Amino acid sequence: MASNDVLDLHICIIGAGMGGLATALSLAKKGFRKIEVYETASNLGFVGAGIQLAPNMARILDRLGVWKEIEREAVDLKETSIRQGSTDNELGHVDLKYIRSTYGYPHMVGHRASLAGAMYAGCQREKSITFHFSTGAGEITSWGPQPSFTAIPRNGEPHQVQCDVLLAADGVKSTIRDQLLHLKNISAKIIDTGQAAYRIMLTREQMSSSPSLLALLDRESVTRWIGEKRHIIAYPVSSKQIYNLSTVQPDANFAAAPSATYTTKGSKPQMLDVFADFCPLVQKMLNLVPDGEVCEWKLRVHEPLPFWTYESTALVGDACHPTLPHLAQGAAQAIEDGAVLAVVLSKLPNTTPEAISKGLKVYETVRRERAYKLVELAAASGRAMHLGEGAAKEERDRQFAALREGKGPVPDKWADADVQKVIYGQDVVQIAEEEFDEIFGRV
Ligand SMILES: Cc1cc2nc3c(=O)[nH]c(=O)nc-3n(C[C@H](O)[C@H](O)[C@H](O)COP(=O)(O)OP(=O)(O)OC[C@H]3O[C@@H](n4cnc5c(N)ncnc54)[C@H](O)[C@@H]3O)c2cc1C
Incomplete structure (x- = not known):
């Protein structure tokens, strides 16, 4: 149990996204009494x-008391099918039913609003958390002791906010990250992956005229259609009332605006063109997307940062380890960050700036290697999915063929048993609990 002094630390979180919400809730559950969250939106x-x-992710959300609510309308995955985009032929099939008994939690799929909404509702039940929406964080005026920043309310005067610990969960475009790196005259090496994603949601009603589409919606399955430099991953969410599709393709607007915007309005004809050689089933779904409702995300990552923390300030989530979606782990990793931060801060021996700074270093030590390993695995999985004709693709397809005989690794990494063991089999909260003293003693 943390001392009263430690629990009285004033902690500010920038960003109410996946990482920010999980951090706030994790801290409140540990008994911290003054948590403020600043969100631009x-x-x-x-x-x-x-x-x-x-x-x-589920293991942490369950400990935070919000998993049951999310689970209620999520869909429990029983299998995944990886298919040739052009023909719809199945390349590989993986049974996922064993995940629940092996790891204690199932692998589910859900709606983002349900995940964020449940974490937010959990935060609202905690008296210790205050949200400041429509208030962005601008310049960091001190990193510690007692970090401070300029809060910029949409309807109000900019003002200084001072706290004891500052946690920046401001996402992939983090401006706090840039300011932090600038302290040592470096800048984040943004890697423009040259890839973009369309995100699509089709309702049961939209799909109702086609039995083959309804069959997809009713199957507790993740289906991935792959082709050269492109793929589509799809699964049912919201108690199977919505079919979610997420694509990845070369970023058509890359040359025009390589880094200016992350989200742009996509064009339906362009989307249809990109997947023109995919099978009729895929075409049918893409054609259901209403004109003007195509939204495109540029996919960005950056090279591993040399450090995540400075004095009493730390980065969280995509701000320090943006991950390509191919492993479906970005939000899960941001949530792991939040849970580990709550453990290390609750274990501080005292509230001196030195102890806070070391505590944050323990967080970075526990999280860093794992987060960057998954960043690399996600990129590798994308490369394997997007291969064009050649020796590498032949080798990948040999692996898919072996898989059909029940042997060998799965090229779609998130479905590979050994990769799952690394990702799902490791409990970072337990590691932080058990290794805190040893790491704190050496950082
Ligand atoms: C196509 C796609 C599919 C994905 N699929 C999955 C998946 O299946 N599973 C999974 O685990 N992950 C997935 N991810 C990754 C996941 O969405 C991100 O990793 C996750 O949202 C990161 O959380 P975060 O809190 O770091 O950032 P975000 O969730 O982006 O939140 C950042 C927040 O900070 C706010 N903010 C920014 N700047 C400021 C400021 N200066 N002041 C105040 N507030 C600020 C923003 O408004 C935002 O609310 C996917 C990503 C993409 C692009």
Whole structure:
């Protein structure tokens, strides 16, 4: 149990996304009494899109008391099917039913709004958490002791906010990250992956005229159609009332605006063109997307940062380890960050700036290697899915063929048993609990 002094630390979180919400709730559950969350947007504002809810995420959300609510309308995955985009022929099939008994939690898929909404509702039940929506964080005026930043309310005067610990969960475009790196005259090496994603949600009603589409919606399955430099991953969410599709393709607007925007309005004809050689089933779904409702995300990552923390300030989530979606782990990793932060801060021996700074270093030590390993695995999985004709593709397809005989690794990494063991089999909260003293003693 943390001392009263430690629990009285004033902790500010920037960003109410996946990482920010999980951090706030984790801290409140540990007994911290003064947690403030600053969010630029006027509300949670989550895009209409699905999300995979992996067991390592579920384990943490269950401890935070919000998993049951999310699970209620999520879909429990029984299998995944990886198919040739052009023909719809199945390349590989993986049974996922064993996940629940092996890792204690199922691998589910759900709606982002349900995940964020449940975490937010959990936060609202905690008296210790205050949200400041429509209030962005601008310049960091001190990193510690007692970090401070300029809060910029949409309807109000900019003012200084001072706290004891500052946690920046401001996402892939993090401006706090840039300021942090600038302290040592470096800048984040943004890697433009040259890839973009369309996110699509089709309702049961939209799909109702086609038995083959309804069959997809009713199957507790993740289906991935793959082709050269492109794929589509799809699964049912919201108690099977919505079919969620997420594509990845070369970023058509890359040359025009390589880094200016992350989200752009996509064009339906362009989307249809990109997947023109995919099978009729896929075409049927893409054609159901209403004109003007195509939204495109540029996919960005950056090279591993040399450090995540400075004095009493730390980065969280995509701000320090943006991950390509191919492993479906970005939000899960942001949530792991939040849970580990709550453990290390609750274990501080005292509230001196030195102890806070070391505590944050323990967080970075526990999280860093794992987060960057998954960043690399996600990129590798994308490369394997997107191969064009050649020796590498032949080798991949040999692996798919062996898989049909029940042998060998799964090229779609998130479905590979050994990769799952690394990701789902490791409990980062337990590691932080058990290794805190040893790491704190050496950082
Ligand atoms: C196509 C796609 C599919 C994905 N699928 C999955 C999946 O299946 N499973 C999974 O686990 N992950 C998935 N991810 C990754 C996941 O969405 C992200 O990793 C996750 O949202 C990161 O959480 P975060 O809190 O770091 O950032 P975000 O969730 O982006 O939140 C950042 C928040 O900070 C706010 N903010 C930014 N700047 C400021 C500021 N200066 N002041 C105040 N507030 C600020 C923003 O408004 C935002 O609310 C996917 C990503 C993509 C692009």
